[in-house]
Structure formats: C-alpha cells, structure tokens
Amino acid sequence: MTKIEKVGSFESKITVYVVVCWVLAACGGLMFGYDIGISGGVTAMDDFLIKFFPAVYQRKLRAKEDNYCKYDNQYLQLFTSSLYLAALISSFAASKMCSKLGRKPTIFVASAFFLCGSLLSAAAQRIWMIILARVLLGVGVGFGNEAVPLFLSEIAPVQHRGAVNILFQLFITIGILFANLVNYGASKIHPWGWRLSLGLASLPAAFLFVGSVVIIETPASLVERNQESQGLSTLKKIRGVEDVDAEFEHIKMACEAAREVKDPFKTLMKRSSMPPLIIGVMMQVFQQFTGINAIMFYAPVLFQTVGFKNDASLLSSVITGLVNVFSTLVSIYGVDRVGRRKLLLQACVQMFISQTAIGAILLVHLKGSNSLDEGLAGLVVVLVCLFVMSFAWSWGPLGWLIPSETFPLEIRTSGFACAVSSNMLFTFIIAQAFLSMMCHMRAFIFFFFAAWIVAMGLFVLFLLPETKNVPIDAMVERVWKQHPVWKRFMDDYDGK
Ligand code: BGC
Numbered sequence: 001m002t003k004i005e006k007v008g009s010f011e012s013k014i015t016v017y018v019v020v021c022w023v024l025a026a027c028g029g030l031m032f033g034y035d036i037g038i039s040g041g042v043t044a045m046d047d048f049l050i051k052f053f054p055a056v057y058q059r060k061l062r063a064k065e066d067n068y069c070k071y072d073n074q075y076l077q078l079f080t081s082s083l084y085l086a087a088l089i090s091s092f093a094a095s096k097m098c099s100k101l102g103r104k105p106t107i108f109v110a111s112a113f114f115l116c117g118s119l120l121s122a123a124a125q126r127i128w129m130i131i132l133a134r135v136l137l138g139v140g141v142g143f144g145n146e147a148v149p150l151f152l153s154e155i156a157p158v159q160h161r162g163a164v165n166i167l168f169q170l171f172i173t174i175g176i177l178f179a180n181l182v183n184y185g186a187s188k189i190h191p192w193g194w195r196l197s198l199g200l201a202s203l204p205a206a207f208l209f210v211g212s213v214v215i216i217e218t219p220a221s222l223v224e225r226n227q228e229s230q231g232l233s234t235l236k237k238i239r240g241v242e243d244v245d246a247e248f249e250h251i252k253m254a255c256e257a258a259r260e261v262k263d264p265f266k267t268l269m270k271r272s273s274m275p276p277l278i279i280g281v282m283m284q285v286f287q288q289f290t291g292i293n294a295i296m297f298y299a300p301v302l303f304q305t306v307g308f309k310n311d312a313s314l315l316s317s318v319i320t321g322l323v324n325v326f327s328t329l330v331s332i333y334g335v336d337r338v339g340r341r342k343l344l345l346q347a348c349v350q351m352f353i354s355q356t357a358i359g360a361i362l363l364v365h366l367k368g369s370n371s372l373d374e375g376l377a378g379l380v381v382v383l384v385c386l387f388v389m390s391f392a393w394s395w396g397p398l399g400w401l402i403p404s405e406t407f408p409l410e411i412r413t414s415g416f417a418c419a420v421s422s423n424m425l426f427t428f429i430i431a432q433a434f435l436s437m438m439c440h441m442r443a444f445i446f447f448f449f450a451a452w453i454v455a456m457g458l459f460v461l462f463l464l465p466e467t468k469n470v471p472i473d474a475m476v477e478r479v480w481k482q483h484p485v486w487k488r489f490m491d492d493y494d495g496k
Contacts, residue, residue, distance in 0.1 A: 012157035013240035024211030026167035028148035030204035033175020041183025069439035081431035086138025088424035094146035095417030106147035108212035114140030114205035122199025162335030169397035177321035258410035272493035275486035280403030280419035287399035288426035291449030327392035347394030348457035354387035359446030
C-alpha cells in the first residue's frame, strides 16, 4: 500500500486490492491482442491454407510472379476480419448491458464468448465453423473492449488514470507478442499447429473469466443504478481512505444528470455531445489509419512479401511484438506527466518518417517478384520497429484512453460504444482491404498511410484538448466549456 496522495480535494492510496482489480480487468486486452496477433501467422501456415483455403495455397505455390498479390483473397481476409464485424455490432449491445447491469457482468459475458469461440476455432473442421468461431470471438471482443477501458478509467484515481487505462493497451501488446511466439512454435507442428495457435486463445479468456468474478463494480456504475451506499463503500475500498466525500459528490452529481437521460443514444446526437463524440470517434478512426494493423495482422505476410523466408518473417514479427510491449511502458510512464497531446504529436512525426521511408525503399527496390537484399530487408524491419514504437506510446493507448475519459457519465457507455465500433469498423476495413490494397497500390500503400498521419497531426494540434489531471466527472466544465473551438457547442448542455 502506498502513502496517501492528494489532487485538489481528492484523496487516494494505491492498495493491493485495487491493483489486482486493474490487472485482472486489463486481461481483456490480452484477449483482444492475442487475436490480433494470431491471425496473420495462422494465415501464413500452409496446413491451415490447405485445409480451409486450398485456392490460396495453390496461388502461393505459383506466386513467384508477383509478391504483392499472392495473398489477395477475399475469403482469407474474411477469416481475419469477420471478428471485427461481430465486435462492431455487439459493442452496442455491450453498451446497453454496461449501463443497465454494470461493467463487471459485461466483462464476464465477454470472457464467456471468447472462451467458446477459441474452443470452436481449435476444433473447426469446415470453413463455416471457423468463421462462426471468429464471430463468437468478435462478440467477446465487442463486450470486452466496451467494458474494460471504461472500468479502468472509472476505477483509477485521477492522477493515475492515464497509466491505469493504458494497462489495457499493455495487455493488448502482450497478447500480440504471446500470439507471435505461439505462432512461431506452432508453425513447426504439422499438420495441426494452427489448431494450437487458435485454441490457446482460451488462456487469456480464462484469465478474464476469473478476473470478472474477482473484480469490483465501479462506484459510478453502482450509483447510476441507484445503489448509493454500495457505491460509497466501494469508493472507500478502492481509494484506500475514509475521506472520499469530494469525489463521491462529483460522482453523485454526474449520476443525477445521467438518470435524467432516458435515451442515451438520442442525447448523444445533441450538439453539446458532439465534442467528445467527434474526438472519441476520430481518435479511433485515426488510430486505424496509422496503418498499424496492416502491420500487426499481416506482419508475417508482409515480411514474406519483402523476401524473408517463412521462419524469418515470423521471427521478425516477434521482434516488432517486443518493441510494441516495451514502448507501451513509455506511455504508462509519460501519459500523466507529459500529457496526451505531446505524446500524440511526437508520434505523428516519427510514424510519418518511418512510413514514407518504408514506402520509398519498397518503391525503388522491390519491383514485382524481386526480393530485397538482406541489408535492405533488415532496414525495413528497423523502420517497422520505429513505427510500431511510436504508435505504442501514443495512438495505440490513447485511442482507448481518450474516448473512455471524455464523455460525461450520461452518455459515457453509449458514446464509448460509438468509439469502439468505429475502431472495429476501420479495423475491419483495413483487415479486409489491406491485402488487396497492397496488390493494387503496391508500395504506395505506405504513402497512403503517411498522408493520414499528417491529417491526424493537424487534428491533434487544433482540436484535441489536454485531459491530463482532469477528474473524469469534471470534463464538461474544465475541458469542453473552456476549449476555443468546442465551447461553442456547449450552449445546450443541460447536465449538472
Ligand atoms: C489497436 C489495435 C492494434 C494494437 C497494436 C490497439 O490499440 O486498437 O488495432 O492492433 O493497438 O498494439
């Protein structure tokens, strides 16, 4: 247990119990990350292709003629992307459940779906089974990604909210890395290695399942559902101090406003809801248009494309996975110190340089079937690492943090659902389109992402307010009503 910290009139200590709650809930990120990391490696395994996508396998054998196009197949892409479509739709149901029944049961449901999905995908015999399994996993992701970041932001003391929320992203990156390692080993087991890869998704699901039983409900969710005294005792428990009156007052005020709202999605369409809605949705859209998942899902495929052998390409994605995990730690350290905006802006510069450099190398050196020589292929890996590194301390974690902390309580779950579903929609679009885009745009795909990075830098510069050290239930007063652009939208705000 740490000493008492004070921010304004809010007091808190970090207790062992609350740390356990953070870590267990963040296992939702493990589930999501495992899935992101596993698909690319599995779709690069011959045994998997022979069983479910024989046409792609045949094409791969004949593929010498065009590196960029050998994996372009809509069904193969559907395997990766069906999960995100299911997650997109289910995040709205998850938002309802989150506000009516609470964050904790929503996390429980997420783990149950994910467990079923991972077992079915390991046992799949036909293509429809594997797609159905992806849909079950997707529902798990939709529920988990809705409830976990909200849970973390609500339960964290204000001065550590960024760091605590980023545990979710840290676990995503650990999930991706773990999946890369599993793929590396499983690709050597014939002919069922892919079953192991897919089935091991049950591990993170099991962690979250246990977690969902142990964790506590958030005070805001309890008070919102008329369980005031329980809300107060929970707040005392998670803050580790007796004097929580000031913070509890904030929560109660936010809940009063929330209770008056009968239809949160309608309220979300009001002018005064636009600032956090636009920011929340755009953070997610931009996050995906950095091009990160083109790299995450298809890293093994991408590295094969630039001329690595199967094994070397999986190994390279293990390296990017490690960079991803360690750079997220930088964000945990920095987010509540240097703030959100600086991290995002610095990363835009680094990501822009790496994407354009990768594009230029591929454009000049990789024409048609020729592969890169060893030195240049190594340089591409280094540039990919620089890109992943900057994403990992900025748009990765903050894409989840900022939408989870900027909505007022009355529209928090519905607003966040819009952010989550935007993430899923654009993850889906990239997963579905990337291999075809690579086939048609070739190296220009990297310039395409670089152009988006310029747009997102400008967006942060002019439109994104700093939310470091602002209590979650004081965003309207302290952030939106003060911002030079967004304050004009706040006239019809009638919350307390
Ligand atoms: C994103 C994922 C991405 C991952 C990479 C997450 O924040 O939502 O789409 O694959 O970061 O670490």
